[in-house]
Amino acid sequence: MERGVQVKRGRGFGVKNLGLFNLALLGKWRWRMLSSSESLWVKVLRSIYGVEAVVRGGLVDVECFKKGSSWWRDLGCLCNRDNGFNKGWFNEGVQRRVGSMGEWRNGVWCWLLNWRMSLFLWEQDEVNVLLNKVEEVSLVHGNEDGWLWVNDKNGTYSVRNAYKVLQNEVRNDNYLHYKRLWTSMVPSKLKCFAWRLFVGGVPTRMNLARRGNIGSLPSTLCAFCGELEESSDHLFFTCSLSYSVWQKLYSLFGIYSILPSSTGSNFLSHWHLFGEAKNFHQQWMTIWFVTIWSLWLVRNKIIFDESSFHLDEVMFIINLHSWNLLSARFKGFSFSFLEWVWNPSSCISYNSHRLYG
Ligand SMILES: [Zn+2]
Structure with missing residues (x-):
C-alpha cells in the first residue's frame, strides 16, 4: 500500500499546481497586451491607465494600482519583483526587440x-x-520589432512553457528554503509566520490592497518609514529602518555585510553568515525567525497603538525574545539576559562548546 502512494520526487502525480497554472494564464493576458498593442482592448486599457502603465504592467504608481480592478492589480504584481513569491517572473522572461x-x-x-x-x-x-x-x-x-519570450526557442509565450518556468522556479529557489524552514527548531507559530512571508501571505498594506481591502486602509505606505509602499520585502528587509535593525543585529555578532532584499535570499544569506557548524547553527537561525516576528510585532504596535519606531526598543524586543526562546529550547543555554545582551556571539558559541565539546 505504502508503495502504491509513493511519489517520485519532483514528478508528483501529474496533477497541476493550480496557483502556478493561474499565474501562467495571467501571463498570457500580459503577453497579449504587449504583442497585440494595436487591438481594441489594449487601446481601451491605455486610455484608462495610461501608456506607461500598460507597457510596464500596472504598477507605475499607487493611484493607478488602487483604481484598477483586481485583475489589473494581479497583472501588476506579475511584473513586479518586490511583491512577494513568484512575482516579477514575467518581466524577467520578456525582452524587447527594438x-x-x-x-x-x-x-x-x-x-x-x-x-x-x-x-x-x-x-x-x-x-x-x-x-x-x-x-x-x-x-x-x-x-x-516586437517582444520576445526568452524561455521559449521560438520566442513566443505559451501557458505550457510559462508553467514549466514557474515550476522550475518553485523547485530550485524554494525547495531548499522550505526544507530549512520546516526543520528549524523554533515554535510552529514562528515557522508558520516565516512560511507566510515566503509565500507573500503576510497582510502588509500592499498585500491588503492587492486583495481589494483598500477602503479600510489609510494608505499603502510603509508603517516604519512612511515613504515607500509597504510590500513584504520592503517592510522586513529593504526599508531603511528595518535594514538598520538587521545591520545592528549583525554588528553584535561582528558581521558586516550588504543584505539581500527578498525573503528567500535574506533567509539563505543569514544561514551562511555565521558559519554552519551543526552545534550552534540552529541557535543562530532562531535569531532570524525572532527578528522577522519582532519586526511584525513592532509594525503592528506602530499602526494600532500609534507608537513610533525606535531602534533601541526594537533591538530590546529581539534580544528578549531570542533569549527567552534559546533558554527554553536549547539545553545548556543558561546565560543571564545581561550576559546575552553583552555578548550574544560568545553565548552561542560557548553554549555549543559546553554542550558538545
Ligand atoms: Zn519603509
Whole structure:
C-alpha cells in the first residue's frame, strides 16, 4: 500500500499546481497586451491607465494600482519583483526587440534617438553613458520589432512553457528554503509566520490592497518609514529602518555585510553568515525567525497603538525574545539576559562548546 502512494520526487502525480497554472494564464493576458498593442482592448486599457502603465504592467504608481480592478492589480504584481513569491517572473522572461530608433548604414546599426525636448548640457553626459550601454546590444538585420519570450526557442509565450518556468522556479529557489524552514527548531507559530512571508501571505498594506481591502486602509505606505509602499520585502528587509535593525543585529555578532532584499535570499544569506557548524547553527537561525516576528510585532504596535519606531526598543524586543526562546529550547543555554545582551556571539558559541565539546 505504502508503495502504491509513493511519489517520485519532483514528478508528483501529474496533477497541476493550480496557483502556478493561474499565474501562467495571467501571463498570457500580459503577453497579449504587449504583442497585440494595436487591438481594441489594449487601446481601451491605455486610455484608462495610461501608456506607461500598460507597457510596464500596472504598477507605475499607487493611484493607478488602487483604481484598477483586481485583475489589473494581479497583472501588476506579475511584473513586479518586490511583491512577494513568484512575482516579477514575467518581466524577467520578456525582452524587447527594438528597431525603430535608428537605421542601418552599410550593414552597421546606428542609433538615432529623438528627444522630445532639447537636452541640457549636463544631460549630454548621461546620453553618452546610455549610448555606450546600447552599443553593446547587437541588432539583427531583417528582424521585426516586437517582444520576445526568452524561455521559449521560438520566442513566443505559451501557458505550457510559462508553467514549466514557474515550476522550475518553485523547485530550485524554494525547495531548499522550505526544507530549512520546516526543520528549524523554533515554535510552529514562528515557522508558520516565516512560511507566510515566503509565500507573500503576510497582510502588509500592499498585500491588503492587492486583495481589494483598500477602503479600510489609510494608505499603502510603509508603517516604519512612511515613504515607500509597504510590500513584504520592503517592510522586513529593504526599508531603511528595518535594514538598520538587521545591520545592528549583525554588528553584535561582528558581521558586516550588504543584505539581500527578498525573503528567500535574506533567509539563505543569514544561514551562511555565521558559519554552519551543526552545534550552534540552529541557535543562530532562531535569531532570524525572532527578528522577522519582532519586526511584525513592532509594525503592528506602530499602526494600532500609534507608537513610533525606535531602534533601541526594537533591538530590546529581539534580544528578549531570542533569549527567552534559546533558554527554553536549547539545553545548556543558561546565560543571564545581561550576559546575552553583552555578548550574544560568545553565548552561542560557548553554549555549543559546553554542550558538545
Ligand atoms: Zn519603509
